[in-house]
Amino acid sequence: MMLRHRHACLATLLLLAVAELAFAQPKARPLPEGAEKKTVTIYSDGTKMIGDLYLPPGSQKADKRPAVVFCAGTAGTRRGTPTQLAPYFLEAGFVFLAFDYRGWGDSDGKLMPVEPLPKPDAKGEVTVKARVVRWQMDFADQTQDIRAAISFLAGEPGVNPERIGIMGTSYGGGLVTWVAANDPRVKCVVAQVPGMGGGRGPAAEQRAYELLTKQARGETEPVPFETGKPTGQMAKYEQMRYNPAKGVGFSPLDAATKIKVPMLLVLAEKEELMDNKQNGVKVYEIIQAKKNVPVALHTIKDITHYGIYKEGFEEATKLELEWFSSHLKAAAPKSDK
Numbered sequence: 001m002m003l004r005h006r007h008a009c010l011a012t013l014l015l016l017a018v019a020e021l022a023f024a025q026p027k028a029r030p031l032p033e034g035a036e037k038k039t040v041t042i043y044s045d046g047t048k049m050i051g052d053l054y055l056p057p058g059s060q061k062a063d064k065r066p067a068v069v070f071c072a073g074t075a076g077t078r079r080g081t082p083t084q085l086a087p088y089f090l091e092a093g094f095v096f097l098a099f100d101y102r103g104w105g106d107s108d109g110k111l112m113p114v115e116p117l118p119k120p121d122a123k124g125e126v127t128v129k130a131r132v133v134r135w136q137m138d139f140a141d142q143t144q145d146i147r148a149a150i151s152f153l154a155g156e157p158g159v160n161p162e163r164i165g166i167m168g169t170s171y172g173g174g175l176v177t178w179v180a181a182n183d184p185r186v187k188c189v190v191a192q193v194p195g196m197g198g199g200r201g202p203a204a205e206q207r208a209y210e211l212l213t214k215q216a217r218g219e220t221e222p223v224p225f226e227t228g229k230p231t232g233q234m235a236k237y238e239q240m241r242y243n244p245a246k247g248v249g250f251s252p253l254d255a256a257t258k259i260k261v262p263m264l265l266v267l268a269e270k271e272e273l274m275d276n277k278q279n280g281v282k283v284y285e286i287i288q289a290k291k292n293v294p295v296a297l298h299t300i301k302d303i304t305h306y307g308i309y310k311e312g313f314e315e316a317t318k319l320e321l322e323w324f325s326s327h328l329k330a331a332a333p334k335s336d337k
Contacts, residue, residue: 029087032057037086042099044141044148049107051099051149052078053156054086059095061157066165066328067095069149071179073170074137075237077105081169081309085317092321093329095159097152101145103134110141112223133223135239139175139250146179154185163187163328167320169308171195173265174252177283180263181255188327189259190320191280192266193308196252198278204244212245233273256286262294263287264323266316270304294327 031037034057042049056065068089070082082098089096103109111130120126146166154161165188168176173194180189214220221227228241265280280297287295298319303312 028083031087032090034058035087035090040097040152042148042152044102044145047102047108047110049099049102049145049148050078050105051097051152052082052086054090054096054098055158056090056093056095059158063158064160064163065093065095065158066163066324067097067153067156067159068165068167068324068328069146069153070096070098071146071149071166071168071172071176072098072101072104073168073172074234075104075135075240076169076172079105084309084313088317088321089324092325094324095153095156097149099145099149101142103132103136103138103141108132109134131225135241136223136246137171137240137242138246139178140246142175143179143182143250146175147183150179150183150185161185165189165324165328167192167324169193170305173280177252177259177263178250178255180261181258186261188262188324190264190266190323191283192316192320193268193271193305194252194265194280194283195274196256196279196283197247197250198253198275198282205248208244208248211243212248215245253282253286256283259287260290260293262323262327264295264320265297266308266319267297267299268303268305268308268312269299269301270307273305296323 031054036055036059038053038055040051040053042051059065070085072078072081077100078098082096086096086098100107109132112133113128113130115129117128118126150164150166153159153164164185166176166179166186167190168174169192173191174196176189176191177194177196180186211220215222224241224243228243229235230237230240230242234240265284267276267280276299284295284297287293300308300312300315308316
């Protein structure tokens with residue numbers, strides 16, 4: 001791969017944020033009669049995340065149903081787009097899980113001590129003043145969060161651990177691409193209006209390494225709180241923080257070369273936040289070149305990026321459900337990862 005594709009393009013991945021709060025979404029349909037929604041706790045590297053687990057009508061522990069994890073984009077939480085999608089997935093017979101990344105929504109955040117640590121007691125415990133790390137764009141943490149959500153589903157009674165799929169939107173589309181390439185438990189993946197890091201040049205990559213050096217040496221904030229605020233179209237999300245240093249070593253485009261499970265990409269024809277050819281189309285071409293991995297690309301006409309959640313929602317959801325039904329409901333997909 002060319003150098004500009006080696007690491008994630010923070011500018012592209014983060015500026016295309018899905019940010020469900022940016023627009024008025026259609027009112028969510030009610031859940032099917034007999035379906036169940038329950039709040040669950042998922043631990044990711046010891047930090048508590050909050051999720052919503054949706055179970056289809058008549059679910060029994062012995063059913064071993066296929067399941068899908070939804071992975072949000074920037075500022076997205078389980079209370080946004082997943083509430084629209086859940087009724088459709090339940091009607092199709094899937095178990096559906098949505099969750100808040102660490103430090104987002106209702107999930108706990110990591111703690112960063114702001115004073116010297118005292119000597120731990122016999123249990124290894126300390127009492128210390130700390131700051132909660134929240135609303136960070138953190139590729140390393142969030143891919144781990146997705147894997148923790150997969151792990152939760154794999155242990156859920158009534159779920160077939162050999163039939164787990166993942167779905168990511170916008171910024172989350174790049175995250176699920178990386179996870180699908182690196183976690184053999186993923187049997188099917190969908191990415192809609194995804195940012196894959198396409199278009200980053202060597203200069204941006206070098207700046208990310210320089211920031212990483214400064215953070216490591218304490219010459220700037222180790223975690224951005226005062227710095228890293230979004231600008232331009234994303235300035236309204238003042239709670240978010242960008243950290244280009246956390247993009248070093250993360251490339252969905254490189255990861256796509258390792259994908260061996262069925263993948264669907266759904267794009268917006270009038271995408272305004274990125275270049276489709278350098279993102280979703282590029283991933284499609286990489287996988288298609290393998291010739292033995294099912295891959296499909298669909299572009300929804302006359303919609304912009306955020307149209308995927310409004311006028312393009314029904315078309316996109318129909319395509320995505322058909323893809324998951326085809327590749328998760330049949331015999332458990334094979335993978336030689």
